[in-house]
Amino acid sequence: MKVIHLSAECYPVAKIGGLGDVAGALPKYLNQLGVEAMVVMPFYERKFVQENAFDTVFRATSLMGDRPFYFEILKEKTKKLGFDLYILKIPGLLDRTEVYGYDDDVERFTAFQLAFLDWMLWSGEQVDVIHCHDHQTGLVPFLLYYSSRYTSLSNIRTVFTIHNGQYHGAFGWEKFNYLPDVDPWKTGLLDWNGGINPLASAVRCADAFTTVSPSYLLELTSNSNGLEYLFELEKAYGTGIINGIDYDVWDPENDPMIVTHYDTENVALKKAFNKAFLCGQFGFSPDKPLFTFIGRLVAEKGADLLPGIFRQIFADIENPVNVLILGSGEAATEHELSALKEAFPGRYNAYIGYNEELAHRIYAGADFILMPSRVEPCGLNQLYALRYATIPVVNSTGGLKDTVIDISEPDGYGIRCEAATVDAVFTGIKRAIELFQNTAALQLLYPQTMSLDFSWARSAKEYIHLYHSLKPKS
Numbered sequence: 180m181k182v183i184h185l186s187a188e189c190y191p192v193a194k195i196g197g198l199g200d201v202a203g204a205l206p207k208y209l210n211q212l213g214v215e216a217m218v219v220m221p222f223y224e225r226k227f228v229q230e231n232a233f234d235t236v237f238r239a240t241s242l243m244g245d246r247p248f249y250f251e252i253l254k255e256k257t258k259k260l261g262f263d264l265y266i267l268k269i270p271g272l273l274d275r276t277e278v279y280g281y282d283d284d285v286e287r288f289t290a291f292q293l294a295f296l297d298w299m300l301w302s303g304e305q306v307d308v309i310h311c312h313d314h315q316t317g318l319v320p321f322l323l324y325y326s327s328r329y330t331s332l333s334n335i336r337t338v339f340t341i342h343n344g345q346y347h348g349a350f351g352w353e354k355f356n357y358l359p360d361v362d363p364w365k366t367g368l369l370d371w372n373g374g375i376n377p378l379a380s381a382v383r384c385a386d387a388f389t390t391v392s393p394s395y396l397l398e399l400t401s402n403s404n405g406l407e408y409l410f411e412l413e414k415a416y417g418t419g420i421i422n423g424i425d426y427d428v429w430d431p432e433n434d435p436m437i438v439t440h441y442d443t444e445n446v447a448l449k450k451a452f453n454k455a456f457l458c459g460q461f462g463f464s465p466d467k468p469l470f471t472f473i474g475r476l477v478a479e480k481g482a483d484l485l486p487g488i489f490r491q492i493f494a495d496i497e498n499p500v501n502v503l504i505l506g507s508g509e510a511a512t513e514h515e516l517s518a519l520k521e522a523f524p525g526r527y528n529a530y531i532g533y534n535e536e537l538a539h540r541i542y543a544g545a546d547f548i549l550m551p552s553r554v555e556p557c558g559l560n561q562l563y564a565l566r567y568a569t570i571p572v573v574n575s576t577g578g579l580k581d582t583v584i585d586i587s588e589p590d591g592y593g594i595r596c597e598a599a600t601v602d603a604v605f606t607g608i609k610r611a612i613e614l615f616q617n618t619a620a621l622q623l624l625y626p627q628t629m630s631l632d633f634s635w636a637r638s639a640k641e642y643i644h645l646y647h648s649l650k651p652k653s
């Protein structure tokens with residue numbers, strides 16, 4: 180079976196969040212399980228592309244509306260990522276440094292999808308399944324099945340995975356002419372609320388759709404930025420499959436980015452070395468519990484709650500904790516979190532920006548990771564944290580609900596808060612401080628969390644099962 184993953188991100192080529200992690204790992208594990216999986220992604224002017232060798236395997240000119248555009252498909256020469264990586268370059272659209280955030284993102288990703296399909300059409304590349312990820316690839320199932328241009332490809336089955344249902348990539352009908360000839364009776368499958376909505380269209384047109392956790396599939400029926408009714412109607416076609424983590428990249432025994440390696444036998448001692456190093460770097464005292472937050476500073480992640488939570492912790496001298504933030508996002512939250520550095524020196528620090536190495540060092544050195552997310556489709560941070568014996572303190576939502584068992588439950592290993600509010604998280608932090616003070620109980624959790632199976636091998640098998648069950652939807 181041959182599967183193409185179509186994604187805007189793929190680690191280590193370009194990663195903004197969990198989508199990049201998944202697209203960079205799932206295909207590798209599928210290959211190990213006998214599925215021929217590859218990735219097709221847009222070209223970005225980034226380090227990986229500059230430092231690695233590619234062959235140009237295809238060149239053509241395509242059309243978006245009345246705008247012809249030239250594109251090239253580059254293939255990474257060595258298969259070093261564990262799968263064939265194809266990068267689609269479109270001069271003027273897909274040759275920039277950033278992944279998202281341009282005024283013409285609609286044109287960039289529409290052209291990406293059209294060029295991909297034209298490549299499939301003209302190259303005669305045989306493929307069984309096209310697995311699309313998030314809205315940037317959401318037009319593909321509709322075009323495959325309802326555009327006369329691609330009729331010869333319509334025997335290819337499709338899966339659409341939602342990594343984040345809050346973003347839909349919607350645009351106005353005035354851009355409908357970007358698409359090639361489509362069946363006029365089917366254009367309603369593109370529409371949601373009077374606009375073209377790639378995410379909604381993919382949910383309706385792909386043979387199956389998945390979310391990255393079972394709980395998130397249910398939550399989309401009540402919280403999906405306007406698509407709730409759609410998910411109520413379509414949920415029977417959906418499956419929740421928890422993401423795995425790439426044990427080749429996230430492994431405290433071999434991680435080249437951390438200061439001292441450790442395993443389940445020596446974790447207590449060696450984790451303390453990692454913590455001491457981190458504390459030295461950020462001016463903390465290692466004998467206090469170190470709480471961290473890593474991620475996008477956006478409301479979805481509850482990042483706006485953090486300043487209030489920390490003020491409440493630091494107001495009470497009975498709470499001798501240290502806090503380290505790594506993230507970037509909304510300007511107001513970035514500003515507030517930076518300002519706290521001056522207010523609480525020696526107790527609080529923040530690195531505003533993206534830093535992969537520091538993220539690894541924090542997972543290795545922190546005691547607790549805070550995830551007060553309002554929405555969390557799967558969440559990878561808690562899985563990485565557990566792998567590095569850092570205890571998650573999470574709001575019970577989405578994938579966090581599916582992966583973190585509270586310490587009050589049998590075999591529990593994390594702390595669940597009842598809501599994404601300052602008070603609920605504060606209560607969670609107080610429980611974490613109590614756990615920290617009980618060194619024996621805390622250290623008993625270390626080997627347990629490190630041994631939990633959140634491997635891709637497990638999740639990849641669920642995807643393979645799904646691929647084999649695919650049938651045309653109508």
Ligand code: ADP
Pocket residue numbers: 195196197198200473474475505506507532533534535538557558559560
């Ligand atoms: P999302 O995809 O919603 O942002 P996930 O939890 O699925 O959230 O994935 C986040 C990924 O991005 C994790 O690998 C996390 O370590 C990483 N990450 C997020 N922000 C940063 C940052 N500022 N520096 C380094 N890594 C980050």
